[in-house]
Amino acid sequence: MKTRVLLRMSWQSIVKNKMRTLLTMLGIVIGVGAVIIMVAIGNGAQGQIEGQIANLGTNLIVVTPGATQAGGASQGAQSFNRLTIDDMEKIQREASLLAAVSPVVTTRTQVVTPGGNWRTEVNGVAPGFFQIRNWQVESGAVFTEDDVRAKRTVVLLGKTVANGLFPNGDAVGQRIRLGRTPVTVIGVLAAKGQAASGVDQDDVVVLPYTTAQSRISNFYFVGQILAMTASPRDIPAAMEEIRGIMRESHSVGGGTDDFTVRDQTVLATAATSTTSVMTALLAAIASISLVVGGIGIMNIMLVSVTERTREIGIRMAIGARGSDVLTQFLVESVVLSLMGGIIGLLVGIGGSMIVGRLTGWHTSTSLSSIVIATGFSAAVGVFFGYYPARKAAALDPIQALRYE
Structure with missing residues (x-):
């Protein structure tokens, strides 16, 4: 099955149930947004400490x-x-x-x-x-x-x-x-x-x-x-x-x-290592939201497999292979996660700016945190979408056509 066809079918399935799609993506949006904001706060604190150390003198x-x-x-x-x-x-x-x-x-x-x-x-x-x-x-x-x-x-x-x-x-x-x-x-x-x-x-x-x-x-x-x-x-x-x-x-x-x-080496190393640990800890805590969002995607995809059992049976009866069905559901899961990741990215960048303005803290959104958060959201889609997709691909066409 061509990639363009897969993407079109996935998009049609996603927009068919808008409210369910929105609620499914919410966990990913919150997770990615929280990761971006927490890392921005940590990076900002680290940059501020490095600036204060640099203020003491050069070399x-x-x-x-x-x-x-x-x-x-x-x-x-x-x-x-x-x-x-x-x-x-x-x-x-x-x-x-x-x-x-x-x-x-x-x-x-x-x-x-x-x-x-x-x-x-x-x-x-x-x-x-x-x-x-x-x-x-x-x-x-x-x-x-x-x-x-x-x-x-x-x-x-x-x-x-x-x-x-x-x-x-x-x-x-x-x-x-x-x-x-x-x-x-x-x-x-x-x-x-x-x-x-x-x-x-x-x-x-x-x-x-x-x-x-x-x-x-x-x-x-x-x-x-x-x-x-x-x-x-x-x-x-x-x-x-x-x-x-x-x-x-x-x-x-x-x-x-x-x-x-x-x-200043010891002072700088100690200060930056402390903020690095805190940044990693904040990001790890925020990443729990991504796992929760991934579980939500898996649940919704399992429900979708059950609802579309007859549709899956028809496709397999007219020549679709199990790998095609697997790929279709996996693409749907990844698209859901990426959409949530992109929205979460915008929420995170905007949220970090708002936090900086309201609290006076220094925040810094790095390119690495954006790439990691978005990539992790896609990985969540693959990981939690594989089981429902595998279950759909393993359906028996005859049993699926009889499903009411």
Whole structure:
């Protein structure tokens, strides 16, 4: 039997009972739509986490203080700080795989303007900090190495601080105070948004680390050292290089490192693997609807075989083979599933957009989820349609013609 004839006969059988066809497809529609929506939510969450991790910096390597012990008990990570500007300069001077290096001297203080005040975090950094963090300037400009060497009192404001203190957008060029130190605002940083931990990255003031150490914090040690490689492939080798330089700088020898060198790989892998598992779990739960829809198709096809027993007998009596009958009913089942899958696909794409608008969640409908959901709906039609089709093909023509 030709494919065109099979499709026409299947379509005629499907549209003959419109309400039953609609109810039969409903399970597939709900199943495919649910799979698309759940996967879109999972993909959106994964993309958002990856974006937040990327916001921390490009090809980022972080050197932080190590742990110490008191009375035989470990005081935990970063409890023993021996990181200095000398360490940073040694890394900058001797490392061959780094594109930029910057210390981070962190403190908190009150920012005072004639119109108000704002308590925030103050970060003393080198000019390379902006390249490492991939942090653009919305207005004004960043400070230079000359500003660092001269310990100039110039600052850049994070977007949150700028909006809080200068709602009219006229922050650049203003004279403000960090604690008791007068400084000049030379730029406003572009908005970064929240970090993965929920911290507002824009609630910050950035200035040269030399100024921060001498005028603001009076801290000799630095909180961390940031570094960036030119390529992600260089990160493992660069970490080993930094580790060797730091061990030499701190005269560690064969002892335990009093510092920690990390990159974003572990954080990114853990975060994305978690969201991948959640996405797969959501898709698996939603796929149950497809199985239920497939069972509905099988039941309806069994009823159809019973209703059309006499018709099957006539066709077989005039020369139709069992394989023709099998193929006909199987095609009907697959067409039902595909129709439900296509409608479910439209429902899923539209539903994911609505969910994103109503909840503010990031949703992302991938081509792979569309292909998998639609292909799975066709597979459901084949799997659950085979038994009714096989039963129809196995009918005895004489018994089928006598069926009332």
